[in-house]
Amino acid sequence: MGMRKVAVVGAGMTRFVRRAQETGRELAYEASKMALDSCELTLDDVDGVALGTAPDSFDGVHMKGEYLSDAAGAWRKPFLRCYVGGGTGVFAPIQGWYHVASGLFDVCLVVCEEKMSSCQPHPQGAFLTIFDHTTERALEPNLLWIFALEMNRYMHMHGLQKKDIALVSVKNKRNAADHPCALLGNPDITVEDILNSEVLAWPVQRLDVSPVSDGAVALVLASENVAKRITDVPVWIKGVGWSLDTAYWTNRDLYYPKYVEYAARMAYEMAGIREPRKEIHVVEPYDPFDYKELHHLEGLLLADKGDAPRLTAEGVTARTGNMPVCPSGGLLGVGNPIAAAGLMKVAEIFWQLRGEAGKRQVPGKPITGLAQAWGDLMQVGTVVILGIHG
Amino acid sequence: MFRQVAIIGVGHVGFRPLTPDLSYKELMYEAAVKAYDDAGVDPRSDVDGFVTVAEDFIEGTSIFDEYVPDQLGAVLKPVHTICGDGLHGFVAAYMQILTGAMDIVVVEAHSKASNVLTLEHVMAYAMDPVYNRPLAVNPHFVAGLEMNRYLAETWTTREQCAQVVAKNKRNALYNPAAAYGADIEVDAVLRAEMVADPLSRMDISPHADGAIVMVLAAKEVAEALTDVPIWVQGVGWCNDSFSLENRDWSAAIYAAKSGEMAYRMAGITSPWQELDFAEIDDTYSYKELQHMEALRLCRPGEAGPLTEEGATELSGELPVNPSGGSLGMGHLLDASGLARLLEVVLQLRGEAGPRQLPDVETGLAFGWRGIPTTSGAAAILSN
Numbered sequence: 001m002g003m004r005k006v007a008v009v010g011a012g013m014t015r016f017v018r019r020a021q022e023t024g025r026e027l028a029y030e031a032s033k034m035a036l037d038s039c040e041l042t043l044d045d046v047d048g049v050a051l052g053t054a055p056d057s058f059d060g061v062h063m064k065g066e067y068l069s070d071a072a073g074a075w076r077k078p079f080l081r082c083y084v085g086g087g088t089g090v091f092a093p094i095q096g097w098y099h100v101a102s103g104l105f106d107v108c109l110v111v112c113e114e115k116m117s118s119c120q121p122h123p124q125g126a127f128l129t130i131f132d133h134t135t136e137r138a139l140e141p142n143l144l145w146i147f148a149l150e151m152n153r154y155m156h157m158h159g160l161q162k163k164d165i166a167l168v169s170v171k172n173k174r175n176a177a178d179h180p181c182a183l184l185g186n187p188d189i190t191v192e193d194i195l196n197s198e199v200l201a202w203p204v205q206r207l208d209v210s211p212v213s214d215g216a217v218a219l220v221l222a223s224e225n226v227a228k229r230i231t232d233v234p235v236w237i238k239g240v241g242w243s244l245d246t247a248y249w250t251n252r253d254l255y256y257p258k259y260v261e262y263a264a265r266m267a268y269e270m271a272g273i274r275e276p277r278k279e280i281h282v283v284e285p286y287d288p289f290d291y292k293e294l295h296h297l298e299g300l301l302l303a304d305k306g307d308a309p310r311l312t313a314e315g316v317t318a319r320t321g322n323m324p325v326c327p328s329g330g331l332l333g334v335g336n337p338i339a340a341a342g343l344m345k346v347a348e349i350f351w352q353l354r355g356e357a358g359k360r361q362v363p364g365k366p367i368t369g370l371a372q373a374w375g376d377l378m379q380v381g382t383v384v385i386l387g388i389h390g
Numbered sequence: 391m392f393r394q395v396a397i398i399g400v401g402h403v404g405f406r407p408l409t410p411d412l413s414y415k416e417l418m419y420e421a422a423v424k425a426y427d428d429a430g431v432d433p434r435s436d437v438d439g440f441v442t443v444a445e446d447f448i449e450g451t452s453i454f455d456e457y458v459p460d461q462l463g464a465v466l467k468p469v470h471t472i473c474g475d476g477l478h479g480f481v482a483a484y485m486q487i488l489t490g491a492m493d494i495v496v497v498e499a500h501s502k503a504s505n506v507l508t509l510e511h512v513m514a515y516a517m518d519p520v521y522n523r524p525l526a527v528n529p530h531f532v533a534g535l536e537m538n539r540y541l542a543e544t545w546t547t548r549e550q551c552a553q554v555v556a557k558n559k560r561n562a563l564y565n566p567a568a569a570y571g572a573d574i575e576v577d578a579v580l581r582a583e584m585v586a587d588p589l590s591r592m593d594i595s596p597h598a599d600g601a602i603v604m605v606l607a608a609k610e611v612a613e614a615l616t617d618v619p620i621w622v623q624g625v626g627w628c629n630d631s632f633s634l635e636n637r638d639w640s641a642a643i644y645a646a647k648s649g650e651m652a653y654r655m656a657g658i659t660s661p662w663q664e665l666d667f668a669e670i671d672d673t674y675s676y677k678e679l680q681h682m683e684a685l686r687l688c689r690p691g692e693a694g695p696l697t698e699e700g701a702t703e704l705s706g707e708l709p710v711n712p713s714g715g716s717l718g719m720g721h722l723l724d725a726s727g728l729a730r731l732l733e734v735v736l737q738l739r740g741e742a743g744p745r746q747l748p749d750v751e752t753g754l755a756f757g758w759r760g761i762p763t764t765s766g767a768a769a770i771l772s773n
Contacts, residue, residue, distance in 0.1 A: 084470050098486050
């Protein structure tokens, strides 16, 4: 049966900053307002709200979705908060998609907010409680450790060196210099800067990691008949996919993200994409660490296993390359307010396909783009494919 | 025209005040195995998607979503968490089937309330951190304020609220899954220790542990798999204002809007005539009455007298909470709404045992997320 078509018609984004003066509710309000203003809608036009935000332990607010609900426009409206850890930012638009595709809603506001600065002394403290309470938590593992394990495994399997991977950080932080909302844009950064930064948990160094940040992003999704009334350039959600692997991450080979591949295959199938490397023109994979961009490009089947570093070195993934990757600057450059950062990636594809990305615009009028996020215990992949041809 | 969707399998464990012998994973596993068996599906090959409902602070684990797939047979499948009531998870599963992208979706909700040693301290973190948390407001105190407002606006009496407690605990005696069945009189409720005037200890539903899993399927699949599909006729959900300061304290607007949406979908114009029974959130005794009025089962102020006359008893004109509700079964935190829905399914299948209502065709379930939220969800099912 034919599925109901869903379009992205508006987007809004606050600046990503180290410490926002605004409360989480105010951030959510600002992004929502910007998104609605961008397509000249008001709250009266919104049928329902889909919200994403990552752990409650960041802000210490229990039932954070309820706390943010009316600020995100859900006053006296249907409201659902989805949650798949770090994958939430790209899942929220999937949640918005099923609201509209179900036929129950014509306009759905998708909002992602994150305020990490409330967590003192550092949000890493909140992550101590994500581990299995019986088998792992007693060891007090840190997120940086487990990602260091994964990065090590990835480098070992493919015989990679740190400088191969640092190129990602350089590319993304340079790209972010053109993003008005970015926290860590730097047009002059070099591989040496990355390699000389403080070692956190070998092989992870400070500049291999995205910063903690505060911020919010919102999108407006609409059904076909409404979208065509609102805008001349609707950006269609062509495919969505998500997949959650086992919680027992210690039993998996970490060199390859199979869950990302499963999510990508689901989205490609829905979008009717058979040759992703030819049919995807701009990509925003999740890059909280520089090696993750490479890892995810491989999981998305956009690079052979172990080949993503070569593509990066040869400039294929540069903003002017054949397959621009993270033209926004990604999490490494723009910042990483977790759920908001994921939705920022979908917003970036929206702006790129509409030709509205300003100084970040990739050349060649891209038609189809992909955004992806990753989360939980190196466990979940979420994928959204957008296209300007219905 | 919407795709027709049915509930084709249900499974539950519990409900008990304590479950020291079972972890939350074992509770989820057992409920899931029962539901898959009931529906005749294999989660690994037949199920397209999974939804669970959970809140991190209640689970004591951040990003609880991590610990969902294994015990549900959902590894490397589309799984996600909804931070909401079980009925919110249910509507998320329902919408995924309506899109046409999925045919079979599973929803899970559980409560391990007995593991939460300091629930009131956890709930303190649900209050607005700027305006309300510094006041150290106890959630039952907020409920007491609301109950006062509701009683004053509708001329409902404390005795009528106590009648709800007596009715639901008595119904629970006929429900083997209920933890708090009792044959008590109104006086016992009125004489119970006062928690936050006018709310006594017995007006508040006590907690229980358990898990519930349901399997939903599109019509084509449902009819092939079961002889007793329970059809989803309508769903609705809604939030009112989060702020204590500017919400409506007498009428449960979230319930009214949820009901309105569900009735519109189901084509129901006079709920009292068209529904055969209802399972409605009764976290606090007065909430059953307030929610009945908001859901247009009667006019404002009528729910109390109707309860007093026995119209909502098992043998009444419109039985409300034949399962015993949260007051009789035990409050299951965010699984409470799915427990309401479970009873609607069992009644419509004719599997409700000694509390089976005769000739029921259409039932309503409504869940609320509790203080301090204004978050509700409704579903209407028929056989």
